Each structure stands twice: as structure tokens, then as C-alpha cells.
Amino acid sequence: MTGGPKECRRRAEPAPGTMRVTILGTGYVGLVTGLSLCALGHRVTCIDVDTARISMLQQGAIPFFEPGLDSALGDAMDVGLIRFDSDMSMLEDEEADIVFVCVGTPGTTGGATDLSQVADAVKTYANHVRSPSVLAVKSTVPVGTTRWIENYLTGRGLGDSVSAVSNPEFLREGMALLDAANPARIVIGASRPWALEVMERLYRNVDAPILCVSPEEAELIKYASNAFLALRLSYVNTLADFCEHWGADIRRVASGMGMDPRIGHAFLRAGLGFGGSCLPKDVRSLAEQYHRVGLGSGLLLETLQVNGARVERAMAKLRQSLGDLSGKRVALLGLAFKPGTDDIRESQSMRLLTALTSEGCRVRAYDPRAVSRARAHSPDATYTQSARDACTGCDAVVVATEWPEFRELPWDQIIRAMKGRAILDCRNFLNGKELTRWGAHYLGMGIALDGMDSS
Ligand code: UGA
Numbered sequence: 001m002t003g004g005p006k007e008c009r010r011r012a013e014p015a016p017g018t019m020r021v022t023i024l025g026t027g028y029v030g031l032v033t034g035l036s037l038c039a040l041g042h043r044v045t046c047i048d049v050d051t052a053r054i055s056m057l058q059q060g061a062i063p064f065f066e067p068g069l070d071s072a073l074g075d076a077m078d079v080g081l082i083r084f085d086s087d088m089s090m091l092e093d094e095e096a097d098i099v100f101v102c103v104g105t106p107g108t109t110g111g112a113t114d115l116s117q118v119a120d121a122v123k124t125y126a127n128h129v130r131s132p133s134v135l136a137v138k139s140t141v142p143v144g145t146t147r148w149i150e151n152y153l154t155g156r157g158l159g160d161s162v163s164a165v166s167n168p169e170f171l172r173e174g175m176a177l178l179d180a181a182n183p184a185r186i187v188i189g190a191s192r193p194w195a196l197e198v199m200e201r202l203y204r205n206v207d208a209p210i211l212c213v214s215p216e217e218a219e220l221i222k223y224a225s226n227a228f229l230a231l232r233l234s235y236v237n238t239l240a241d242f243c244e245h246w247g248a249d250i251r252r253v254a255s256g257m258g259m260d261p262r263i264g265h266a267f268l269r270a271g272l273g274f275g276g277s278c279l280p281k282d283v284r285s286l287a288e289q290y291h292r293v294g295l296g297s298g299l300l301l302e303t304l305q306v307n308g309a310r311v312e313r314a315m316a317k318l319r320q321s322l323g324d325l326s327g328k329r330v331a332l333l334g335l336a337f338k339p340g341t342d343d344i345r346e347s348q349s350m351r352l353l354t355a356l357t358s359e360g361c362r363v364r365a366y367d368p369r370a371v372s373r374a375r376a377h378s379p380d381a382t383y384t385q386s387a388r389d390a391c392t393g394c395d396a397v398v399v400a401t402e403w404p405e406f407r408e409l410p411w412d413q414i415i416r417a418m419k420g421r422a423i424l425d426c427r428n429f430l431n432g433k434e435l436t437r438w439g440a441h442y443l444g445m446g447i448a449l450d451g452m453d454s455s
Pocket of ligand 1: 171226278337
């Protein structure tokens with residue numbers, strides 16, 4: 001093929017402003033991206049090799065919990081803007097303006113990123129694309145991957161009609177639709193002006209700054225942002241331990257730091273540390289990428305090390321309070337890696353569950369959303385129908401994920417129904433003074449129960 005995209009086969013113009021989008025991968029990022037684009041009026045086809053998942057989606061069911069996603073799917077289906085298919089050759093008929101790569105990029109044991117699903121998606125695209133389009137990479141991929149894809153497409157003789165861009169995603173689980181509709185920024189890493197123009201058209205009705213950078217810079221912005229958030233958390237967690245030494249309260253210290261507009265308040269909540277499918281994996285991958293180019297990654301490795309030690313820190317507190325943990329009955333409230341999701345991937349709360357059971361505790365665990373995933377992962381614990389059920393008759397309660405409803409529990413009654421008195425609040429979010437008044441032995445992660453109110 002020679003010349004620019006204009007030389008390719010033309011197609012009927014869709015309604016003004018509407019673009020045709022195909023999404024490869026119907027995981028978290030793919031579905032949220034697809035439904036957010038439908039909300040902007042674009043026509044979206046989601047393709048996935050997982051036939052069971054596709055038939056579930058075709059029936060209007062979302063395979064995981066994310067607030068608002070099921071009604072967004074219903075809305076998109078009602079107006080006929082979304083379709084699901086498991087046949088990759090659909091790409092030939094779709095004549096998409098943009099094909100998004102939203103497949104998984106899991107970490108490997110050494111921290112490197114497994115790009116096999118991305119490679120499959122790119123090959124599929126190259127085999128089936130029939131019209132000019134942009135291949136937009138939303139999956140988090142190591143720096144240099146988008147350039148590599150662009151070169152691969154050129155090598156396949158497609159370089160004049162298609163182009164790869166990096167368009168990283170910054171949405172948070174639990175807030176995904178809100179984040180996708182109101183992004184702080186849209187980052188587009190394109191090497192060809194026409195591809196950038198196509199991407200800008202897609203987002204023209206989104207009220208957010210568009211940052212046009214090189215593909216490498218776009219990929220870096222994604223890793224650097226997640227790693228920086230992780231670094232902040234490990235920093236504040238080491239501070240929490242130091243606060244304990246001085247009888248200071250990390251919540252007041254973090255609040256004082258955050259008042260400096262150069263610092264800000266976000267991601268300064270100390271506690272059990274960070275988990276999820278992104279932060280830990282991305283820090284490990286970035287460290288491995290530094291290593292590969294001969295740069296030291298000590299800061300990143302320390303971030304992970306500090307985070308890993310949070311679970312043991314919580315265990316030590318519990319031992320201090322209960323003595324030998326073997327045979328103790330412990331209620332564990334919260335299993336998801338954070339509130340608002342049923343996701344337990346790399347959840348610190350799940351790690352705590354494992355630590356408790358391997359030390360011989362009889363764990364009774366509860367989470368508003370994540371119990372069935374947790375049971376499949378750790379069948380040894382007992383899972384209860386309610387937080388109250390978990391706590392009744394136990395020696396200690398450990399709150400590991402800060403679901404807002406845990407704050408609202410009838411703690412006076414729960415404390416009376418416990419056998420012991422220890423409540424370990426790994427997220428520093430319960431009202432410790434009130435719990436203490438009701439007879440609990442309340443423990444946090446770097447907090448002080450003095451006269452000053454910080455809960
Ligand atoms: C993270 C990023 O925040 C998103 O911007 C990014 O798009 C996403 O990864 C991704 O790469 O896909 P997410 O994994 O949903 O989003 O989780 P976060 O909200 O970042 O929370 C990560 C962890 O940090 C959680 O375990 C949370 O409990 C913990 N955290 C967060 C704290 O311990 N303290 C805080 O102050 C904030």
C-alpha cells in the first residue's frame with residue numbers, strides 16, 4: 001500500500017460526530033472504555049475470544065461488579081450502540097475508525113510484562129483490517145511497545161493506512177465510569193499527525209485537556225503515574241510507623257502535608273498498603289524496565305518492599321494484643337483490594353487472610369462484594385453473610401478494607417457480642433475514640449488516640 005489513509009477504500013459516512021470503534025478485549029478497561037464511548041454517541045463493537053463472556057454480555061450481564069456499569073450497558077443496548085462478538089474476523093466488516101487494544105498485560109514472575117495477548121490482538125488486527133484505521137493501545141504496555149507495533153504494521157505492508165497510537169487509561173476501579181466521563185487528562189502518543197487527528201475527533205466532546213506526546217512518553221506517563229501513587233503510599237506508610245514512635249497521628253501529619261498545594265491530599269491515607277491489578281504490577285514492570293536499560297530501580301523496589309511489609313506490621317500488632325495467634329478466632333472485615341469493587345487481585349486484605357490462617361487463626365471473613373471470589377481463592381476461611389456474623393464470638397476484629405458501611409455498623413452491640421476486645425483498624429477509618437468508649441481495645445496503623453479528633 002502507498003500513500004496516506006485517503007487512498008484506502010472509502011466507506012459510507014456515519015452520522016456527524018459518530019465514530020466506529022472496535023474494542024479487542026472485554027475486561028475491565030475494554031468494557032468501561034466501550035460503554036463510555038457509547039455514552040458519547042459512538043458505535044462500538046467489543047470483540048473477545050472468551051465466548052462465555054461474550055454470550056453473557058450479549059444478554060446484558062456484566063461479568064464483574066463495577067458501580068453503574070450494568071445500567072450503562074442497558075442504555076447502550078437500548079439505543080443499539082454496542083455489539084459483542086467473539087469472531088475476530090468481524091474486524092473485516094466493521095470498518096472501524098479506531099480499534100482499541102484492551103487485552104490483559106499480566107506480570108511475569110520476574111516482573112516483566114507478558115505481552116502475548118497484545119501480540120495476538122495486533123496480529124489479529126493486521127490479518128483482518130480492511131480499511132484505514134488507528135490501532136489505539138489502552139492496555140498498559142512497556143515503553144517502546146507502541147513503536148514496535150507501528151513498525152510491525154509497516155512490515156506487514158499496512159503502514160500507510162493504519163497507525164498505532166498509545167492512549168493509556170487512568171480510570172480507577174469503583175469509580176470507572178465517572179473517571180472515564182471526567183478524565184483529568186487524555187494522553188495520546190501518536191507518531192503520525194493523521195492518527196492524532198482521528199483520536200482527537202473521538203474525544204472532542206470530552207471536557208478534558210488532551211496531551212499530545214510521543215508514543216514512548218504516553219506509555220511512560222501511565223507507568224510513572226501509577227508508580228508515583230504507589231511511592232506516595234509507601235512513603236506515608238513508613239511515616240505512619242515513625243508517627244507511632246512519637247505518639248503522633250499519621251492522619252493529622254498527612255493532613256498537614258496535604259494542605260501544601262504542591263503536595264495535595266490524595267493518596268496519603270496510610271494503612272495496609274496498596275493492591276489491585278495495576279499499582280503493584282506496574283511498579284514491578286517499571287523496575288524491570290529500568291533494569292533492562294541498565295538503570296538502578298532501588299526507589300521502586302523499596303516502594304514494593306515497604307508495601308509488602310504492611311501485612312506483617314498488622315500481624316505484629318495483633319500478636320502484641322492477643323499473644324499467640326494459633327487457635328484464635330479472628331473476624332476479617334473487607335477482602336477486596338479497596339472498597340467499591342469485588343476485585344481481590346493482589347489485595348492486601350487477602351494477604352492478611354493468608355497470613356492469619358497460616359498462623360493458625362480461625363478466620364471468619366466478610367466483604368460486601370468479594371466473598372465469592374475470596375472463597376474460590378482461599379477456601380480455608382469461613383465466610384459469613386454479614387459483618388456482624390463474622391464478629392460474634394471472636395477474639396479480635398480486623399478491618400482490612402474500608403467499606404463505608406463498616407463505619408456504620410452497630411459497634412456498641414458488636415463489641416458486646418465479641419469474646420475478646422481487640423479491634424485492629426488497618427485503614428484508620430473507624431471512630432477509634434467511640435469504639436474505645438464502648439470497651440474496645442482499638443488499634444490503628446500509626447494513629448494516636450489522644451484528645452484531638454482526627455477520625
Ligand atoms: C489505579 C490508578 O489509581 C488509576 O489511575 C489507574 O488507571 C489504574 O490503577 C490502572 O492502571 O488501571 P486502581 O487500581 O483502581 O487504580 O486503584 P487505586 O484507587 O489507585 O488504589 C490502589 C490501592 O491503593 C488500593 O489498594 C487502595 O486501597 C490503596 N490506597 C489508595 C491507599 O492505601 N491509600 C490511599 O490514600 C489511596
